[in-house]
Amino acid sequence: MVTARKRKSVRWLIALLCITVFAAFAPGSVYADSEYSVTTDKDEYTVGEAINVTSVGPSGSWVGIYGVDEGDYLDGTQASYWYIDGNKTADITKGTTGAGRPKSLTQLKPGKYKIVLLTGAQPPYTQYAEKTITVKADSRYSVTTDKDEYTVGEAINVTSVGPSGSWVGIYGVDEGDYLDGTQASYWWIDGNKTADITKGTTGTGRPKSLTQLMPGKYIISLQTGAQPPYTEYATKDITVKADAGYDLTVENEKINDGEALNIKASVPDSDTEAWVGLYKKGDNVINKDTSATFAMINSDRKGTFNLLKDNDTKDRTVPAGEYKLVLIKSGSGNPYIIEKSFDVSIKKVINKDDYKLSVDNTKSYASCGKLPVTASAPKDSGAWVAIYKQSDENTNHSKGGKESYFWYYVDGSDDVDKTTGYWKDPADKTTLSWENGKEVDLLHAVSNNRENKDWKNRLDEGAYKIILYGDAGYDYPIQTIENVKITGHEWELTKTESEPTCTDKGSGTYTCKLCGETKQDFIPALGHKLDGKTIVSKKATDKEDGEYAETCTVCHKHVVTGKIAKIASVKTSKSAYAYTGKTIKPIVEVIDADGKTIVENDHYLVTRAKSSKNIGYYTLTVKFQNEYDGTKKLTYTINPKKTSLKSVKAGKKTLKASWKKDSKVSGYQVRYSAKKSMKSAKVKTIKSYKTTSYKFSKVKKGKKYVQVRSYKTVKNISGKKVKLYGSWSSVKSAKVR
Structure with missing residues (x-):
């Protein structure tokens, strides 16, 4: 029985399917299906x-686990911690x-995580289902x-309760991941005891000399494992502060030399031996003898003073540096x-007019020739020249920036390997010397062996830049010449070994016109020469695209x-029509995979x-031709026309409906409800088309709404008897006493 309600459900499912197919191919889409x-x-x-x-997912699906609020995973911003194939049961941590x-x-660390069922080899992925879980520390x-x-400098007494073999480490907050070994512990002690860490x-x-923590925030972690990655069981955050009464301020942490x-x-006041020291950044030995300079904080130095002039190391000079x-x-x-401590930078003052590149x-x-610079x-400035790719930003x-390919001192020398020009541990070395203001072939200067580029393996083709640095470091780039090609x-091809064809490469010997170097290489395929006459070499169907082709004259x-885009949709403009007494010819609509209309008679x-x-039920046949191939059968119905409800009369607990007779149908359905929407309506089926009225009894008091429709029993395409219904009539009402 094909009722109007079921037809609405079918149309709703078709619409949902269309939306789902679209969503499945939308970037980073979420596909909801029970x-x-x-x-x-x-x-x-x-x-x-x-x-x-x-x-349980579609073919090719997989499952990933992600941190909640760690970034979008559908577009690939957040990588999964782990992933497994779909359609099975497995421990995702493996x-x-x-x-x-x-x-x-x-x-996983304690927190909330999302387990997601996805498809796609590359982002954006399509999501089908998800589950949120919580990971907690072991109580x-x-x-x-x-x-x-x-x-x-104060003792930090730690008490831990952990599994056998556990240990406790202390780490700086925001100094890097410690579970994967990126950040080393300041110190560590065995677990299951109380001790000063x-x-x-x-x-x-x-540094082995480490005895104290600088002021800041730290995390104490209970772990197991002899090598990273470690397993963490519990943590505790602490804060280290300077002693009361001690403070240090700097007017300007970045100054120029001089x-x-x-x-x-x-x-x-009780501390008569406190002092301030200036040390090279990264120096782990802190004492007065290793400082660049230091000053005792006595009564004469209670205010602001210049450490580079007013100090206790008159014999020491503080050069530019970090x-x-x-x-x-x-x-x-x-x-x-x-x-307390500060990072201080003393910048070297350089007169750029004294330098020239x-x-x-x-x-x-x-690359096989010379690059005169x-x-x-x-x-004695230590100046040097280097070549980089034009795209090297740092x-x-x-x-952490890029290394140069070749370099040399403006005035100096260096030992390099005789064959490659590489400076590191040259086995068979030669000494390169350069004079201030003299021309140098930069492609035969010192090689850094970046990307295996040296005197034998030359630079790749492309744009490069050459930089003159003002001293022996990287901090003073004086001049840059860009876009050196x-x-x-x-x-040039000097000997042919095998001839190329339209589709296959040949082979031969090539010789460089500049240096005479030879190489064996392919000779490019000749390519087809087409006759310009388009033919259909493969017809399109509803399963696959077709193809246009031309013929090669060689x-x-x-x-x-x-x-030729494949056939995507074949349908009639409507699947159901109301009886009119006239012949009904549905319009056929055919759309290809590119969304274009395929024209009747032409195709x-x-x-x-x-x-x-x-x-009744009807079938029409669509037979494709010319660029297309295949046959499609379409079914549609002609349903009874809308029945005219003539009158509704109410009596005491009765409700009588009368309608106009329709000799083209088998019978009628009449219904009434207390609601105009016909929700929870009571329905009566009348099995004869001749009957044109029906009285409902035992009807409760109040206003009632009535509708009628006709039906006809016919055979469907399979030969099974079914009922085809017309549309419900307009609503009439009456008040039952």
């Missing part, structure tokens, strides 16, 4: 516990590590301290207690030149039923 699901064996887990995931996550990752384990806040074992890479470094130090300024509590020797960047230079600089190699060998093969013919007038 057919697919992802579940876990629990909602809450303990750190290090297996997370068993079960998923899955494949997501791109960019450390391969050593074995556990059996804990790490505590005797206080939350400590003073510099500052007396523990120094972490790998930390300017004043004005500072002010405050110490308690320094750390520290205020040190009184003490006769290590361990010295640092109360000359390169003709209007020319092109072959001339540079001059003050004597060329300060000491701060490097070309490759100038090859090899006579058909060469595909265009696509397909329609064969319709001989008579399409009476109520």
